[in-house]
Amino acid sequence: MTYDPDYQRAYRESHREERKAYRARYFQENKTTIYAATRERNRKNRSRVNATNRRRYREIKADPDRWQLFKERQRRWRLGPGANTNSGIRRRKRIRLKLAVLTRLGGPRCVRCGCTDIRLLDVNHIGGVNANEDRRHGTRFYEAILSGVVSSAGLNVLCRPCNILDYVERKWPELAGTYALSWTPNGREFTAETAKVVSAPRVSPDWARWPIPRAKL
């Protein structure tokens, strides 16, 4: 059969529903493969994907109408099902994860000054970060430590200020021992003990679990 654009178009139009159903079925049956391929493609073309996204963002921002719509969509998205992303559940999960990591590295306590406020405690690379160090940070870094992907051998627990002093003393060795840090706790510390209270499961009222409908634009 020779290619006949009119015939093709007529066929597409008369079989609209069948084609739609076929595509939906094909997607459902091959979902795993399709998602994996998409992830792999995005990973391979990371810099191009990022460049395209940045370009689109700039284009949208340059057009007042589209920018208005974009902001409105973002606002609705934040109120929609994604609204819970920074809710107590995630926050408590993050605290538990951080506590697990700090415990693995010798306990939730700064090894230099003894600070126990876990908000201030950080994972420190002993001797500084190498050039070829794992670049993960945040919860990904924590998970990598717990799973053993990142060795905990070169890590310890320091508070933020001590972390900075550690860096300063590495950069200017003659300053070593010049600065000492002392804390005068005022009872508002956020320690492993008080964090446990925070991380206790909290039953939310029934209405809080109702989904907020996401408006169609």
Ligand SMILES: [Zn+2]
């Ligand atoms: Zn400290």
